[in-house]
Amino acid sequence: MLGRRLVRQFVARGHSVIGLARSPKSETVVEEAGGQPRQADLFDADSLARVAEGCDTVIHAATAIPTKQKPSPADWAMNDRIRRKGTRCLTEAAAKIGAKTYLQESVVWLARPKDEAPFDEDSRALTGDPTIQSAIDAEAIAREAESAEGFTVSILRCGFFYDCDSGHTRMIADGLRKRQLPIIGSGDAAWAMIHTDDAASAYVAAAEKPTSGVWHIVDNELVPVRTFLHEFATRLGAPAPRRIPVWLARWLAGEQVVSYLTKSVRTSNARFRRDFAWTPQYPTYGEGLEQIIAAWQVMTPKAANE
Numbered sequence: 505m506l507g508r509r510l511v512r513q514f515v516a517r518g519h520s521v522i523g524l525a526r527s528p529k530s531e532t533v534v535e536e537a538g539g540q541p542r543q544a545d546l547f548d549a550d551s552l553a554r555v556a557e558g559c560d561t562v563i564h565a566a567t568a569i570p571t572k573q574k575p576s577p578a579d580w581a582m583n584d585r586i587r588r589k590g591t592r593c594l595t596e597a598a599a600k601i602g603a604k605t606y607l608q609e610s611v612v613w614l615a616r617p618k619d620e621a622p623f624d625e626d627s628r629a630l631t632g633d634p635t636i637q638s639a640i641d642a643e644a645i646a647r648e649a650e651s652a653e654g655f656t657v658s659i660l661r662c663g664f665f666y667d668c669d670s671g672h673t674r675m676i677a678d679g680l681r682k683r684q685l686p687i688i689g690s691g692d693a694a695w696a697m698i699h700t701d702d703a704a705s706a707y708v709a710a711a712e713k714p715t716s717g718v719w720h721i722v723d724n725e726l727v728p729v730r731t732f733l734h735e736f737a738t739r740l741g742a743p744a745p746r747r748i749p750v751w752l753a754r755w756l757a758g759e760q761v762v763s764y765l766t767k768s769v770r771t772s773n774a775r776f777r778r779d780f781a782w783t784p785q786y787p788t789y790g791e792g793l794e795q796i797i798a799a800w801q802v803m804t805p806k807a808a809n810e
Contacts, residue, residue: 505670506565506609509704511537517708522559524552524566546590552597561711562598563607564642566590569672577634584638591642595649603655605714607707608646610661612696612720613769614639620693620768625661625718625775635760643718656714660776662703663696663722663769666792668799670700680737686746688753688765691730696722696769699792702784709780719776724787729765732789739797 507523514521515538522542523534531541542555546566556562566586570579591608598606614636615627629640643659650657666673679685698721706721733745753762776782786792 505665505667505700506567506703506707508533508537509700510563510565510707511539513704513708514711515539517712522556524555546586547593549593549596549600552593553600556597556601556603559601560603561605561607561714562594562601562603563609563707563711564591564594564646565607565609565707567609580635580638587638587642588645591645595646595653598655599649599653605656605658605711606646606649607710608642608657608659610639610643610659610718611636612661612663612722612771613767614643614661615771616767616769620770622770624771625720635763650716656716658710658715659718660703660706660710661718661720663698663720663771665700665703666697666789666796667700668796673796676733676736677740680733680740680742680745683743683746685733686748686753687730687733688748688762689750691728691733691747692768693729693766694726694768694770695729695732695789696720696726696771697732697789697792698722699784699786699795701795702786705785706776706780706782709782713780715779717779719779720771720773721776722771722773723789723792724773724784725789726768726770727789735789736793739793 511521511523511534521539523537523539524546525531525534525541525543526546531543534541544551544555546552568582568586570583595606614629615623615625616630617623617627618630629643630636646657646659649655676685702723703721710719737743737745750762750766753765773784786795
């Protein structure tokens, strides 16, 4: 979801873009966005260097986030490999081609304090959590490459993505329509979200002004989980979500899902807005949901439900 937007927005800014494609369908996506599709192995630095020759910026935006409602540790294995080995291979490729800038995608909640207090880019990462350790490792690999190779590394930690074509946003909408996505506990947890269009524009801003550092890419305002789910349900014309206790949710959906829906991520985009004069197109969840619902309404019924 992020990759196709990156291609589209960089092309709109007059840049030439090469997009890594690992299937004929992916090649079509890159072409339709205005980029040049190239095939290579994300886990082979030499093959990456061959297709990226001539690029001055390398961006790691690959992920394999599970879409199961109750993912197991094994379901995260590929995403962990992409973060660790993928980062190592991409930074090695960047060094081989003499790239000037490397951008690393990461997640804001890797620095969330255990007491869920507000935090920023200077907060210490919480090592030991298996769900975020690979993201911490990826950041370390990128920083090591910067020290060893001399290119600029920008690490952009994003909030929870939402948009009109991602499987996770559709999963939330489907759960609300069927009244199968409840508010767990009080619903007071604060989410730091980011519309994927705005995440892409942040990468463009960072690439056009190469700067070493770490930044948090989130909406201008946090939103309580219950507020987001109620508002999304209202805009969908769906019934209000149910409420269930935390213990029951753990039994039904597992610890990872419960953690996602009940833990606050209290951070802001203040540093990135200051350093890059960046303004999100959808500054809060309200504008973001409005765009999503409008986009779904112009789709054919079949496409909107896929």
